[in-house]
Amino acid sequence: MNGVLDPDVLRCARCALRLSAATLPRDLPAGVCLCVDCLLHPPAFAQAVAAFDYEPPFDSLIQRYKGEHRYVMAGALAHLLYCAWMAEDGDAPAVQALVPIPASRASLRRRGFNPASELAAALGAQARLPVLRTALSRRREDGRRQASLGRRQRESAVQGLYACRRSLSGLHVGLVDDVMTTGSTVDAAARALLQAGAVRVTVLVAARTPAAPSRD
Numbered sequence: 001m002n003g004v005l006d007p008d009v010l011r012c013a014r015c016a017l018r019l020s021a022a023t024l025p026r027d028l029p030a031g032v033c034l035c036v037d038c039l040l041h042p043p044a045f046a047q048a049v050a051a052f053d054y055e056p057p058f059d060s061l062i063q064r065y066k067g068e069h070r071y072v073m074a075g076a077l078a079h080l081l082y083c084a085w086m087a088e089d090g091d092a093p094a095v096q097a098l099v100p101i102p103a104s105r106a107s108l109r110r111r112g113f114n115p116a117s118e119l120a121a122a123l124g125a126q127a128r129l130p131v132l133r134t135a136l137s138r139r140r141e142d143g144r145r146q147a148s149l150g151r152r153q154r155e156s157a158v159q160g161l162y163a164c165r166r167s168l169s170g171l172h173v174g175l176v177d178d179v180m181t182t183g184s185t186v187d188a189a190a191r192a193l194l195q196a197g198a199v200r201v202t203v204l205v206a207a208r209t210p211a212a213p214s215r216d
């Protein structure tokens with residue numbers, strides 16, 4: 001099983017955003033496939049892998065996982081992600097440790113668990129990789145929920161949000177989150193990992209949000 005993403009769909013090689021011929025930047029060198037954002041503002045991470053797009057029918061898996069507190073679904077989501085990761089390229093064996101995005105205190109109170117952390121634990125078990133659950137921490141708490149923010153607001157909200165207080169010297173890190181929307185969160189977290197000495201960050205997410213016409 002190779003995940004549920006259609007391998008024939010065009011995607012940004014950096015952030016896994018689904019592209020169409022109409023939205024693909026012009027004048028790209030041959031063999032390069034990047035979205036406009038990654039072309040103009042390259043993210044700190046080297047690559048992103050997603051198990052599925054955050055749209056029907058698979059978005060319901062995430063909604064049940066997070067919204068209905070079904071943390072036992074972490075294993076199934078991790079399996080889909082692991083299959084997509086293995087099918088993507090030969091990058092998987094090069095990752096040496098997994099690090100989840102830390103949840104806010106408000107999110108932990110609301111859900112009772114950190115979806116990214118449980119997903120990382122299940123993925124680590126499948127990939128036989130260590131999971132550094134507490135490598136990243138938040139420098140501050142923010143009362144606003146990310147889901148309610150637009151792209152530029154998200155970028156501002158997460159700038160300098162994450163800190164890594166342990167050395168990751170020389171490590172290729174797999175950064176795990178449940179959903180990647182604009183990429184602002186994983187970009188901010190990847191910067192903290194690189195500052196801690198990581199040599200490369202691969203983002204691993206269950207779901208990738210497709211670009212929406214209303215996205216600012």
Ligand SMILES: [Zn+2]
Nearest residue numbers: 012015035038
């Ligand atoms: Zn991109």
